[in-house]
Amino acid sequence: xxxxxxxxTIRAAAGNQLLWLPGVTAIVxxxxxxxxxxxxxxxxxxxxxxxxxxxxxxPAACAVREVYEETAVRCVAERLVLVQALxxxxxxxxxxxxxxxxxxxxxxxxxxxxxxxxxxxxxxxFALDALPALxxxxxxxxxxxxxxxxxxxxxxxxx
Numbered sequence: 001x002x003x004x005x006x007x008x009t010i011r012a013a014a015g016n017q018l019l020w021l022p023g024v025t026a027i028v029x030x031x032x033x034x035x036x037x038x039x040x041x042x043x044x045x046x047x048x049x050x051x052x053x054x055x056x057x058x059p060a061a062c063a064v065r066e067v068y069e070e071t072a073v074r075c076v077a078e079r080l081v082l083v084q085a086l087x088x089x090x091x092x093x094x095x096x097x098x099x100x101x102x103x104x105x106x107x108x109x110x111x112x113x114x115x116x117x118x119x120x121x122x123x124x125x126f127a128l129d130a131l132p133a134l135x136x137x138x139x140x141x142x143x144x145x146x147x148x149x150x151x152x153x154x155x156x157x158x159x
Contacts, residue, residue: 002119004052016094023086023099025050026063027145028075028106034125035142036113037132038070041121046132048141050101063104071123074110081105081145082152086137105145 003011010019026049028036039046051066053059060077067075081103088098113123126132128142144152 002117004054006055007052011095016096018088018096018098020098020100022053022059023050023101024053024059024062024066025101025103025141026067026075026077026106027081027103027141028067028071028073028108029145030108030125032125032127034127035131036067036071036073036108037124037126037134037138038115038120039122039132041119044121046134046138048134048138059102060104063106067106068111069117070120072111072114072116073108075106075108077104077106079105080151081141084152084154085157103141103144 007019007021028049030036036049037046038049049067049070051062051069053062057065063077064075067073082101083103084101086099086101088096090096113125115121115123128146131139131142134142
């Protein structure tokens with residue numbers, strides 16, 4: 001994920017200390033029920049699509065923007081899937097971030113899946129029974145997006 005300019009500005013003053021940041025994930029399905037994935041240029045691994053909202057940007061709008069920027073697919077956000085505070089991540093340069101992930105189920109409405117920026121090596125549609133290797137983060141979000149359940153949150157974290 002490319003670092004947005006506003007975070008570079010914060011980092012200039014904050015150094016490597018922990019930044020608490022919003023993150024948005026989009027689980028995009030097409031009319032055939034396939035899910036859109038990208039193979040990340042930073043890790044080489046397949047992943048769901050996501051990014052960081054710009055200041056003042058609504059999370060659902062961010063999901064739609066990120067999908068288009070990374071894959072050239074047009075989509076609409078249909079519903080909130082989950083909200084989850086993730087564990088802190090320390091990057092190779094020493095920066096520490098902790099994300100509050102907001103995941104949306106989205107429906108593709110146009111465009112042809114292709115690499116549309118430098119964040120992905122490949123993008124493509126995958127049948128649910130033919131997914132490439134994905135981490136638990138992606139698998140959990142895809143599974144939750146397939147349900148008609150209310151948005152997931154960790155009930156144990158409510159005290």
